[in-house]
Amino acid sequence: xxxxxxxxxxxxxxxxxxxxxxxxxxxxxxxxxxxxxxxxxxxxxxxxxxxxxxxxxxxxxxxxxxxxxxxxxxxxxxxxxxxxxxxxxxxxxxxxxxxxxxxxxxxxxxxxxxxxxxxxxxxxxxxxxxxxxxxxxxxxxxxxxxxxxxxxxxxxxxxxxxxxxxxxxxxxxxxxxxxxxxxxxxxxxxxxxxxxxxxxxxxxxxxxxxxxxxxxxxxxxxxxxxxxxxxxxxxxxxxxxxxxxxxxxxxxxxxxxxxxxxxxxxxxxxxxxxxxxxxxxxxxxxxxxxxx
Ligand code: ASP
Numbered sequence: 001x002x003x004x005x006x007x008x009x010x011x012x013x014x015x016x017x018x019x020x021x022x023x024x025x026x027x028x029x030x031x032x033x034x035x036x037x038x039x040x041x042x043x044x045x046x047x048x049x050x051x052x053x054x055x056x057x058x059x060x061x062x063x064x065x066x067x068x069x070x071x072x073x074x075x076x077x078x079x080x081x082x083x084x085x086x087x088x089x090x091x092x093x094x095x096x097x098x099x100x101x102x103x104x105x106x107x108x109x110x111x112x113x114x115x116x117x118x119x120x121x122x123x124x125x126x127x128x129x130x131x132x133x134x135x136x137x138x139x140x141x142x143x144x145x146x147x148x149x150x151x152x153x154x155x156x157x158x159x160x161x162x163x164x165x166x167x168x169x170x171x172x173x174x175x176x177x178x179x180x181x182x183x184x185x186x187x188x189x190x191x192x193x194x195x196x197x198x199x200x201x202x203x204x205x206x207x208x209x210x211x212x213x214x215x216x217x218x219x220x221x222x223x224x225x226x227x228x229x230x231x232x233x234x235x236x237x238x239x240x241x242x243x244x245x246x247x248x249x250x251x252x253x254x255x256x257x258x259x260x261x262x263x264x265x266x267x268x269x270x271x272x273x274x275x276x277x278x279x280x281x282x283x284x285x286x287x288x289x290x291x292x
Contacts, residue, residue, distance in 0.1 A: 002275030003164060004038035006031050007259050008051055008157040010061050011172075012204045012249030012268035020283065022060045023269045027155075028281045030054040031271035033147050034159055039277070044167035045083055045106065047159040052079070052102040052169040053145050055155035063155045064099045067173025070180050075173055077101045078187040081109060084166035084195030091187035093118040094180075098126050098141035102171050105187070107134050116187065154186055156193060156202030156251070164255040168193040168200035168216075175206065185210035190217030198255055199223045199232075205248025205265065213240050219252055229253065229260035237262040 010027040034051030038044070056064025056079075067075040079101035080091040090109025092101045093116070107129040108117055117125050130137050138144040154172035170192035174184050184207020185191035193202045194216035201216035215236055222232035229252045240248055241264055249263030251270060259272055271281040 003255075003257050004035070004047075004159070004161050005253060005257055005259065005272070005274035006034040006038060006047060006051060006157060006159045007251045007253050007261070007272045008034065008055075008270060009155065009202060009204060009249065009251045009261070010055065010269040011154045012247065012263045012265035014265070015267040015269075019060075020267060020269065024271075024281055024283070026055060026058045026060050027269045028271045028279070029058070030155070030157070031273050031279070034157060035273040035277065038159060038161050041162055044159040044161040044165045045081065047161065048081060048157050048167035048169045049102055049106050050145055050147070051157050051159065052081075052155060052171050053100045053143060054147055056100050056102060056171055057142070057145070061155050062173045063171040064101070068176055070174070070182070071177045072180055074180065076178075076180065077171070077173060078183055079105045079171035080169065080187040080189065080193055081105045082168045082189065082193050082195040082200070083109065084168065084200050085197055087196055089115055089189045091116040091189070092122045093183040093187045095119065095122040095126070097123055100143040102169055103135050103143045104129060118183070154204040156204060158195065158200035158202055158251060158253045160200070160253055160255060160257070166195045166197070166200040166253070166255060168195040168202050170202050170204070184208065185215070190214045192216065194220050196220060199229065199252060201250055201252045203248060203250045204268065206246045209240070209244035209246035210248055213243050215240055215248060215250060219250055223252070223254065229258045230262075231260075233260040233262035237264060
């Protein structure tokens with residue numbers, strides 16, 4: 001495959017049948033938004049942020065405005081962005097009152113001396129981000145992006161720009177009925193997402209289990225050992241299932257333009273776009289995508 005590329009997932013889990021078509025639609029739109037940026041020679045980080053922000057804003061996926069509420073009815077959001085070319089990341093956990101934690105995660109990575117903020121103090125960092133004009137707001141807590149929203153699971157992507165730089169994201173409202181303050185894998189580097197100069201990975205599923213095996217970092221290690229992207233995804237998921245007996249999914253891409261994905265869940269809607277704009281959307285059944 002050719003660069004640039006973007007691969008996007010809308011969460012692995014027990015998708016109700018009626019949620020699958022809108023889920024696929026929004027994942028595909030998110031991928032198109034990210035790919036347009038890449039095609040216009042935009043950076044992997046810009047593409048990954050916009051693509052993820054779309055999924056946070058669409059209301060149909062478990063992130064941002066569509067996030068699952070916690071056991072007390074409050075949406076507490078977790079998100080992370082990873083800049084593989086610098087091995088840097090920004091994360092935010094258990095934040096309330098905002099819709100687009102992915103932009104805050106990027107601000108934390110690029111503009112603060114820290115990597116990870118949580119809870120009400122993370123909201124103060126968000127307010128500072130808006131005050132400094134790093135991002136505009138179009139409504140309280142809602143970052144102004146250049147896309148229209150006309151219209152349950154964690155979202156994430158891996159984007160690779162024309163220069164081969166890799167960015168990976170994850171963003172979520174977390175698992176059903178979570179206790180206030182619970183944070184899963186999504187904002188944890190090497191668990192919910194990972195990227196370096198050769199590959200990027202994003203994960204979804206039960207955070208408690210994904211963190212225990214550092215699922216995305218392990219996939220990258222398998223890649224470094226020479227297994228290729230699909231082999232690394234398969235080995236990471238086999239290791240995850242063996243050690244935890246749990247459910248998850250991962251997507252992966254390398255700087256040569258190869259992609260892989262693996263899940264043991266019922267569904268993980270995903271879209272892949274590469275090169276001149278060849279696109280494939282699937283329920284994680286990779287045959288459609290790999291036939292590109
Ligand atoms: N990984 C997320 C979490 O545990 C949930 C998901 O992927 O749906 O918070």
